[in-house]
Amino acid sequence: MHSVMVDGLQMAYLVPVKAEGLRAAFRSLWHRAYKRVEAVRSVSFSVAPGEVVGFIGPNGAGKTTTLKILSGVLHPTAGRVEVVGHTPWERRPAYLRQIAMIRGSRPLAAPVELTVQDALRFQQLIYEVPEAQFRRTLGLLVEMLHLEPLLQRQIRALSLGEKMRAGLAWSLVYQPRVLFLDEPTLGLDVTAAQLMRRFVGTYSRETGATVLLTSHYMADVESLCRRILLIDKGHMTYDGDLAGLSARMAPFKLLKVAGGDPGLDWSRFGDVVEQEGGRVSLRVRREAVPAVTARLLAEVASIADLTVTEPPLESVIDQVYREGV
Amino acid sequence: MRLLRILGRVLALSVQRELAHRVNLTISVTMMVIDLAASVATLGLVFTQTATLAGWRPAEALALLGAFQLVTGLLNTFIEPNLAWFAEKVTGGRLDDTLLQPVPSFFMLSLGACQPLALPRVLLGGALLVWATVAGEGVTALGVAGCVALLAAGVVITWAVRVLLATLAFWAPGFEPSVLFSAFWQLGRYPVGVYHPVVRQLLTYVVPVAFVATFPAEALMRGGGGLGLGLGALGAGAALLALGAAGLAWRAGVRRYTGATS
Amino acid sequence: MRLLGGYVRRYFLQWLAWRSFALTLVANQAVTPLVGLAVWSTVLPERRLSDYFIALLFVRLLTSSYENHTFSEWVYQGGFCDDLLLPHPPVLVTLGENIAIRIWHIIIGLPIVAAVVLFAPPSLRWQDVALALPAVVLAAAIRFLFTYALALSAFWIERAHSVVGLGSTLIFLLGGEAAPIALLPDAVRPWAEALPFRAMLGFPAEIAAGELNGAAVGMGYLWQVIWLAVMVVAAQAVWRAGIRRYTVVGG
Structure with a gap:
């Protein structure tokens, strides 16, 4: 039908x-x-x-x-x-x-x-x-x-x-x-x-x-x-x-973490996109997100907040229009 | 029937719209009267120099002018607002809107809008015809009937020819046939007999302005003795022919526009 | 003058895009003299009026003015306030477009004139035509000023088209188009000879067709000069009053 x-x-x-x-x-x-x-x-x-x-x-x-x-x-x-x-x-x-x-x-x-x-x-x-x-x-x-x-x-x-x-x-x-x-x-x-x-x-x-x-x-x-x-x-x-x-265009998600010790090496968990004050944005492959989240919570004691976000839609679409699927 | 109701509604809405602007109405009617007076004055000037114009006596020429004004009024009210600058509507997407409506596009595009400000001209033309009838000698009932029939045929022919010209826009979007039409149309105010024979043929068979004014006036003023009947039959035949041609051309044009043939 | 040339050039190119509209205008300009030619040749075949009407056709193409289309519409659409910002008299814009349109009229009109000449070969004498040329220029100037002054009515009313149309009807009746001035009834003729309408249209055509003797030509030129002066003054007065109103009321 x-x-x-x-x-x-x-x-x-x-x-x-x-x-x-x-x-x-x-x-x-x-x-x-x-x-x-x-x-x-x-x-x-x-x-x-x-x-x-x-x-x-x-x-x-x-x-x-x-x-x-x-x-x-x-x-x-x-x-x-x-x-x-x-x-x-x-x-x-x-x-x-x-x-x-x-x-x-x-x-x-x-x-x-x-x-x-x-x-x-x-x-x-x-x-x-x-x-x-x-x-x-x-x-x-x-x-x-x-x-x-x-x-x-x-x-x-x-x-x-x-x-x-x-x-x-x-x-x-x-x-x-x-x-x-x-x-x-x-x-x-x-x-x-x-x-x-x-x-x-x-x-x-x-x-x-x-x-x-x-x-x-x-x-x-x-x-x-x-x-x-x-x-x-x-x-x-x-x-x-x-x-x-x-998902197809952007095989990554962003993990935004607040808290953690100042001297911590974040790059163990993913690519650091942004780091400012006590906040860090990490780029992580989609399939690795559950594992990385678990590791973060286990290894970094002082995490105050953690969110997982999709990359902004507009930038995905821009990429699609310029490069195709 | 439904088409007639749509046409009626279009007219009612347009009249309602124009009545809101009383100043415009007054100015338009004034201009129309002045224009008509100028035409009559011009005829008067001609007849100060001669007794007949290509065989037409003053009252007959007046009848011709009346018929011309009457059909011009109808043309400007119902047909021109739709078909003038039609090419722009095709390129500008107005045609799409019409194609989306569940009413024959031929009808909606050639009669779907009207300009009632031009209607008083129909009355003025009619008044001239009456004046000519009173002034002329030997007007018969048969003549009047022939004249009415020919006027109707003239209107149909005008509509059909205008549609035919407009459909050219489907093939040559840069070409605007309103040009030739409005210019040739002006030639209708005088008997076709005054023009060069070639032009006369053109006015009878190609841009049939002769059917709009010359023939109806001829039927009215000299319509006794079967001339009116003969002309009436000719007019009806020409009207049917023109309408058929217009319908076919329209269908071919829309097919081309929508890409059905390419 | 360079500025004016610039505007003429700009509008000439712009009208290239509107050539079918220009064609409409030319066809409508041409049709009345041609109807006049047909009618009057039928009425008075022995007077050889075809020379006059062919000359009239030419004069009409050269003097056509559409300030109701160009200027008045510009005011109605609100574009005119941009013109006031220009560092020169705004009339140059209107005049530039007027001249550009006239050039287009000649380009488009020549084939029509040629066709008419084929149908009805005129017998113009070149001396007469040469004598008429200054009159054509004067007529073109008077016609522009006249139409411009009428089109300025757009500052006051919404129907400037009708005002200009009224002017055109007068030119048609009294300017030598409905009938050559010489054929007008005795009661009207002296007026028609003196009024500005003949100066805008019929007079140059009469000279070119060789219908006037020396004294009549001189008299006609005198009238043209007088009317040109009157129109300059009148157009300026209307312009000033209009601008005052426009800048106060805001269009």
Whole structure:
């Protein structure tokens, strides 16, 4: 049983090559040079209903292209895709009514002159939502997203954070079963981003909606996604949980120790990363962590505190993007 | 039916939006009246020098101007807000939003927005037509019917041609057909008979502005004796043909955009 | 002057990117003289009005002004306050773009003029054309100042487009475009000859088409010089009042 199934996806397109300088620009009026861009080369995965999956990868990796194919906007060069039983690019109304695409770059794609309420009503008409269901869903969304004060305001006058909240309601008022979120927290302040993350998590849990999201903010992925797909230069290079990626990329953990005698030689236990006052950070291979901890506790009498931490996620991801898995 | 309801809602929302800016409304209507007065004055100038313009008497030319203004009003209200600068919408991602909606993209993109500020022009054009009907001699019921049918055909043809031109953006994103269209459109204010024969053919068959003004006015003012019927049949045929072509081109364009053919 | 050249160059390159928009503008500039050509040639075939309208087309391309698109929009979008920081009169920016757009108009418009000449070969005499050239320059200057002054209304109202549009309608009716000035009814003609609209458009075309005798040419030039002076004063006055308002109200 799967909600999204992607098999051997490939997408290539031609883009015009922009010429430099005035003469070349004139020449390009008549002769356009094109180059073939392989946006997605081989991507296969499947997602179960209700799963929240994060798509990560450096800029230009093919994440957005994949989302566009899944939402039916683009037709792939090769491969098979099934989302809730439909082939997306046939763009059947029955399919389009079950999905939502939410972009952080343009969270609310409705005419800016409308009020939020009018835009929502228009969605009701477009997506044929029965009145009773519309009222019920809208009531819930208004409560969860604190939309009450925004309903009568013009979209033009909303701040980015407000636009994102209204945009979520706008995209979810027809209760889609699959959500594609493209950089949903782009440009949001800390509070708005947190609200957004909490909301998406709750929404998925309560409605059983499947969520695929791309983001460059690890906080999004960390708090929402049990599973991540890493995509790089059009290839899928990792499918699993964040901890697994971390373990693979960074085979070390940090042991932070407070206390101990001043003259103690810490390097017996691991690489000393930092030593300051009575605190020491030691780098230890993952598999050795239990043994080293035991030794520390046994051999060093005056330990006041000891913690084991993962290396910071951002630095792991940075390493992944630069060097690959 | 549902499409009609969506269209109605689009119009209602837009009217509601524009009524909020009463100053803009007043200025637009004033400008429209001035523009129309200038057109009528120009016709007046022409007829100080001659009794007929390419065989058209003053009342007939007035009817033609009325038909032109009426269809221009409809064009600017319902069609141009969607299809002008369409290439930008394709490259800017607006097309994606529409493709995601469970409503035919052809419909949403060519009629999904409107500009009610242009609507008064329809009324002004209609008023000119009535004026011409009163001033002209020998206007028959058959002529009026033929004129209405041809105006409807003219609107459909305009819509279809505009869609056809817009779909060019799928193949040549740098090319903006609004250019040629708006310029050629202006030629419709006079009988096509005043233009060079080559231009006349162009205006009848390629950018069919003749169907918008010349033919309806002809049907209205000289529509007795079957001319109206004949023109009406021609208009209906041309409208169906244009609409079919527009639908096919649209589908091919969207297929190309989504990469289905490459 | 070097500064102005710099702006012309900069906007010339910028408009390279907007060439399809430029094409729209040119097509719309060209269409009314061409319609006039068709209509009036049908009405009065014996008067050879095609010379006049071809000259008019050329004058129109050379004198086109879009300060409502360039300047007023710039004010509405809030970019104008940057211009006030410039260490030279901000009008240079607007004038530079105006000239750049006119250069583009000529580049894009030449094929149109060539096509028209093929369809309706004109019989212009080079002496007349040479005599008209200074008038074209004057007309271009008056037209710029006129449109600029109207576009400055953006400091007060949100609909500067309509104000400039009203100006264009007057130029169309009384400037020799709807009908050559000589064909206007007797009650209107003397006014049309003296008003600035002819000085901006119809007058150079009349000289080029060889429709004026020596005295009429002299009179026309006199009117052009007078109107140029008036427009300079008027544009400056509006500018000062506008800036005062802008810096007080903050746009």
